[in-house]
Amino acid sequence: xxxxxxxxGWSALALVLLAFSIWGLTHNARLFLLTVLNGLTLAxxxxxxxxxxxxxxxxxxxVNLAHGSLYLLGxxxxxxxxxxxxxxxxxxxxxxxxxxVVGLLIQTVILRHMQGQDLRQTMVTIGLSILIADLLLWGxxxxxxxxxxxxxLKGPIRGIPIINAYSAYRxxxxxxxxxxxxxxxxxxxxxxxxxxxRAGVDDRAMLAASGxxxxxxFAVTFAIGAGLAGLGxxxxxxxxxxxxxxxxxxxxxxxxxxxxxxxxxxxxAAIGAAMLGxxxxxxxxxxxxxxxxxxxxxxxxxxxxxxxxxxxxxx
Amino acid sequence: MSAAKWRRAMATGAVxxxxxxxxxxxxxxxxxxxxxxxxxWPLALQRWIDGISAWQLAxxxxxxxxPLVVSPFITFQIGAQALALGLIALSLTFLGGYGxxxxxxxxxxxGIAGYAVAILGSxxxxxxxxxxxxxxxVPCAVLIATVCAAGIAWLSVRTEGIYTxxxxxxxxxxxxxxxxxxxxxxxxxxxxxxxYPPTVFGINWRDPLPIYFLTLACxxxxxxxxxxxxxxxFGIALQGIRENPRRMESLGFNVVAHRVAAYVVAGVIAxxxxxxxxxxxxxxxxxxxxxxxxINILVIAVLGGMRHPIGPFLGALIFVLLQTFAxxxxxxxRFNLVIGGVFLAIVLFSPDGLLGLWSFARARLAQSRAGIxxxxxxxxxSRPMSRH
Numbered sequence: 233x234x235x236x237x238x239x240x241g242w243s244a245l246a247l248v249l250l251a252f253s254i255w256g257l258t259h260n261a262r263l264f265l266l267t268v269l270n271g272l273t274l275a276x277x278x279x280x281x282x283x284x285x286x287x288x289x290x291x292x293x294x295v296n297l298a299h300g301s302l303y304l305l306g307x308x309x310x311x312x313x314x315x316x317x318x319x320x321x322x323x324x325x326x327x328x329x330x331x332x333v334v335g336l337l338i339q340t341v342i343l344r345h346m347q348g349q350d351l352r353q354t355m356v357t358i359g360l361s362i363l364i365a366d367l368l369l370w371g372x373x374x375x376x377x378x379x380x381x382x383x384x385l386k387g388p389i390r391g392i393p394i395i396n397a398y399s400a401y402r403x404x405x406x407x408x409x410x411x412x413x414x415x416x417x418x419x420x421x422x423x424x425x426x427x428x429x430r431a432g433v434d435d436r437a438m439l440a441a442s443g444x445x446x447x448x449x450f451a452v453t454f455a456i457g458a459g460l461a462g463l464g465x466x467x468x469x470x471x472x473x474x475x476x477x478x479x480x481x482x483x484x485x486x487x488x489x490x491x492x493x494x495x496x497x498x499x500x501a502a503i504g505a506a507m508l509g510x511x512x513x514x515x516x517x518x519x520x521x522x523x524x525x526x527x528x529x530x531x532x533x534x535x536x537x538x539x540x541x542x543x544x545x546x547x
Numbered sequence: 548m549s550a551a552k553w554r555r556a557m558a559t560g561a562v563x564x565x566x567x568x569x570x571x572x573x574x575x576x577x578x579x580x581x582x583x584x585x586x587x588w589p590l591a592l593q594r595w596i597d598g599i600s601a602w603q604l605a606x607x608x609x610x611x612x613x614p615l616v617v618s619p620f621i622t623f624q625i626g627a628q629a630l631a632l633g634l635i636a637l638s639l640t641f642l643g644g645y646g647x648x649x650x651x652x653x654x655x656x657x658g659i660a661g662y663a664v665a666i667l668g669s670x671x672x673x674x675x676x677x678x679x680x681x682x683x684x685v686p687c688a689v690l691i692a693t694v695c696a697a698g699i700a701w702l703s704v705r706t707e708g709i710y711t712x713x714x715x716x717x718x719x720x721x722x723x724x725x726x727x728x729x730x731x732x733x734x735x736x737x738x739x740x741x742x743y744p745p746t747v748f749g750i751n752w753r754d755p756l757p758i759y760f761l762t763l764a765c766x767x768x769x770x771x772x773x774x775x776x777x778x779x780x781f782g783i784a785l786q787g788i789r790e791n792p793r794r795m796e797s798l799g800f801n802v803v804a805h806r807v808a809a810y811v812v813a814g815v816i817a818x819x820x821x822x823x824x825x826x827x828x829x830x831x832x833x834x835x836x837x838x839x840x841x842i843n844i845l846v847i848a849v850l851g852g853m854r855h856p857i858g859p860f861l862g863a864l865i866f867v868l869l870q871t872f873a874x875x876x877x878x879x880x881r882f883n884l885v886i887g888g889v890f891l892a893i894v895l896f897s898p899d900g901l902l903g904l905w906s907f908a909r910a911r912l913a914q915s916r917a918g919i920x921x922x923x924x925x926x927x928x929s930r931p932m933s934r935h
Contacts, residue, residue: 295709295713297712342895351709351712352894354709354712356891356895358842359887359888359894360887362839362883362886362887362890363884363888363891365883366881366883366884367884369880370881370884480720480838483720483838484716484720484724487713487716487717487720488717491713491714520728521728521730521731522725522729523728524721524728525725528718528721535706535714539705540706
């Protein structure tokens with residue numbers, strides 16, 4: 233009974249999406265395909281940022297609401313490094329490392345001392361996000377900072393059927409997102425630390441009981457999660473530009489990706505990011521003043537039918 | 548939930564021991580013979596009157612005299628603003644402190660009420676506002692906001708604990724982006740200006756004294772209402788649910804219904820606060836429902852302390868004082884640094900806020916006095932500093 237209802241629900245959804253796609257393709261194929269590509273590239277940026285968020289949440293039950301601030305921090309640091317050295321790859325590394333170190337400090341200096349007090353930890357991260365956001369505003373002013381794409385990714389890729397040309401940098405985002413997803417998967421499934429993290433997501437107490445230094449695992453996870461936010465910041469600094477307020481946007485994106493995808497699941501983050509990225513760009517392209525409503529509808533629908541997210545499991 | 552079920556749960560003592568009740572409530576719950584002594588009064592009213600203490604009367608007297616002593620600027624800027632913000636934060640204190648649901652969307656509920664006032668009533672955007680009379684606008688605004696609060700509740704009570712904060716934050720930020728993007732109804736980033744309270748009985752309710760006493764009246768009514776409701780069977784059950792939802796469920800309480808009802812109660816209070824706040828500001832913009840204000844309400848509630856309905860008003864007073872006077876000491880632009888630092892300090896060192904500090908100081912003082920008197924047999928019941 234439940235199963236047939238599920239099948240009916242999913243096929244109804246698929247039918248609606250199919251009908252929309254056919255309409256979009258016949259109505260204006262170029263716009264439709266461009267929007268799909270834009271949505272997917274935005275999704276891969278969301279995935280990079282949100283996968284760190286979901287990793288930290290899944291393991292520590294700690295909602296790091298300073299995640300958006302770490303994104304912004306990584307972006308600004310990357311901006312400075314790129315300006316000084318002219319190396320985009322170096323900027324990526326610097327953004328990742330800075331955010332990772334700050335995340336490590338937050339975890340070891342503050343959060344470790346209130347283990348198990350979820351609400352208090354969350355409030356601490358809220359306080360930190362206010363502080364970091366204001367310090368960044370102080371240091372970098374409210375001006376828009378835009379980073380340049382590296383020379384080898386500048387300019388469009390030409391000769392694609394129907395769309396004609398598409399930004400090489402945006403296209404590279406797609407590759408980067410997939411690469412990071414695969415790297416994360418390998419890290420979680422093929423390494424010892426990854427195994428510990430997965431074990432911790434399932435049962436923290438049991439992991440500690442089997443002799444693993446849980447504090448160390450927590451610190452590593454938090455650093456990686458924060459680092460991914462910083463990495464996303466550097467990437468976003470080219471594509472979107474850095475300005476106060478972006479931290480909120482990416483915090484919201486991370487929250488929605490994780491709520492929709494399911495807490496602690498990297499695959500869920502990928503699905504959630506794809507849905508959010510597509511919904512947002514399609515909203516902007518086809519119904520500009522209500523685009524956030526689409527995002528909201530997805531959130532509501534998922535919460536109504538799968539309160540733990542699409543890939544979520546009971547904690 | 549039938550009355551018989553309530554009574555059974557109360558009588559078996561299944562609720563009381565599991566609940567960390569504030570002092571006075573424990574007294575009421577544990578000594579039923581005390582409330583039966585006086586006849587003629589409804590039990591609830593009698594309990595409520597018993598609950599009024601000397602310091603509460605002193606504060607009330609101070610609040611009434613306050614605007615007569617200070618300048619109109621202080622009455623308006625500090626008094627009215629702190630009371631309006633305190634009202635919104637009170638709704639969060641009720642939800643978070645008594646229901647265990649920390650919702651970041653309370654400012655959103657208040658903002659919805661504010662936008663409703665601006666859209667249904669009059670504002671600078673003539674093509675949007677409907678110019679209804681105020682006696683129709685205010686109830687409609689409160690109703691709309693309360694319905695939205697129930698909707699938020701329906702979404703967020705499906706999950707628990709820390710998820711609540713995430714979902715309510717997501718809802719709040721989504722509403723912010725909606726009002727920012729939408730011009731046909733919310734007038735985009737400009738928002739709606741010139742949203743003033745009406746002139747009724749020949750009084751302009753935006754003058755410092757009238758708006759102060761209006762917010763004071765609403766604040767007192769809400770304070771009394773919350774004080775009453777947390778001691779009612781509903782409030783006791785809610786606190787039981789905060790402590791252990793599974794146990795309450797097995798006792799036959801409908802956990803989801805209680806939680807949604809708590810959101811609705813909080814929604815009404817936040818909506819009233821929102822109407823007053825928009826009247827105080829005279830405008831509503833996306834900035835009023837942006838992330839920083841969502842968080843400011845949490846800061847206010849946590850700053851004062853979530854264990855007593857006076858906490859949010861205390862927190863709001865400190866917040867407004869900092870906002871008004873800290874800019875003289877430091878750069879105006881760095882207000883967020885101050886408020887973030889204060890919030891962090893409170894969360895790190897006194898999770899129960901200023902009220903927690905106060906009870907801690909009192910316990911220490913009593914302890915040292917007891918030490919002087921060398922009465923080592925007296926043990927001071929010290930409240931644990933952290934509940935979480």
